Amino acid sequence: MTVAKDAINQYIPHRAPFVMIDNLVSASQERFETDFYITADNLLVADGFFQESGLLENIAQTCAASFGYLDQQAGGAPKIGFIGAITKVEIHELPPVHSTIKTVVTPLHQLGNISLVQGESFLEGRILLGCEMKIVVTE
Amino acid sequence: MQANDVKMSWEEVIEDTRDFLSEEFEVDRNMILPENSLKDTLDLDSLDYVDLVVLIEENLNIKITGEDFKEIVTFGDFYKLVRQKLNL
Numbered sequence: 001m002t003v004a005k006d007a008i009n010q011y012i013p014h015r016a017p018f019v020m021i022d023n024l025v026s027a028s029q030e031r032f033e034t035d036f037y038i039t040a041d042n043l044l045v046a047d048g049f050f051q052e053s054g055l056l057e058n059i060a061q062t063c064a065a066s067f068g069y070l071d072q073q074a075g076g077a078p079k080i081g082f083i084g085a086i087t088k089v090e091i092h093e094l095p096p097v098h099s100t101i102k103t104v105v106t107p108l109h110q111l112g113n114i115s116l117v118q119g120e121s122f123l124e125g126r127i128l129l130g131c132e133m134k135i136v137v138t139e
Numbered sequence: 140m141q142a143n144d145v146k147m148s149w150e151e152v153i154e155d156t157r158d159f160l161s162e163e164f165e166v167d168r169n170m171i172l173p174e175n176s177l178k179d180t181l182d183l184d185s186l187d188y189v190d191l192v193v194l195i196e197e198n199l200n201i202k203i204t205g206e207d208f209k210e211i212v213t214f215g216d217f218y219k220l221v222r223q224k225l226n227l
């Protein structure tokens with residue numbers, strides 16, 4: 001475990017009840033991974049399922065936590081990032097409450113303060129949602 | 140075919156580049172002229188530059204950095220950079 005749930009808010013600006021990741025499982029320049037247990041009272045749950053918006057936010061927060069962690073490892077402070085664009089969204093399945101999803105993000109390109117990443121979330125090995133996201137990090 | 144995989148002539152690289160830029164950014168390829176502004180013609184915002192980098196890498200097999208873009212105003216500037224990177 002790279003960053004456990006109880007320390008994750010050192011790396012992301014989000015606060016409860018809008019924290020949509022639990023543990024930062026691993027983070028390198030090539031790959032980020034988080035997990036997230038979906039509670040029944042999650043703000044982005046509807047009709048017993050974590051919604052598309054939640055899965056996208058989960059991918060964005062996976063990026064935020066990983067960039068923050070890598071910044072800190074490099075001796076800097078975590079920076080604030082925001083979603084610039086979301087493209088190539090493919091939704092396969094929504095996870096039910098009381099399940100734990102795994103999210104994997106692969107950085108594809110970086111140009112200045114903008115990173116293009118591919119994000120995918122999984123439940124028990126099945127892909128839930130995939131997309132590309134442009135993350136803009138404040139200077 | 141990518142420029143670095145099989146040696147293309149410089150004219151072929153330019154024509155291919157005009158094709159993929161006009162298709163991706165939905166502009167008339169006749170507007171992609173050496174003297175015209177890259178940013179204005181393609182209507183690029185900062186996020187679009189990332190798409191442009193991806194497109195260049197996929198089609199020409201060369202990497203363009205943020206620093207490279209500081210020197211680029213016109214398509215002519217852009218072609219000059221591409222030519223340098225392709226060693227043509």
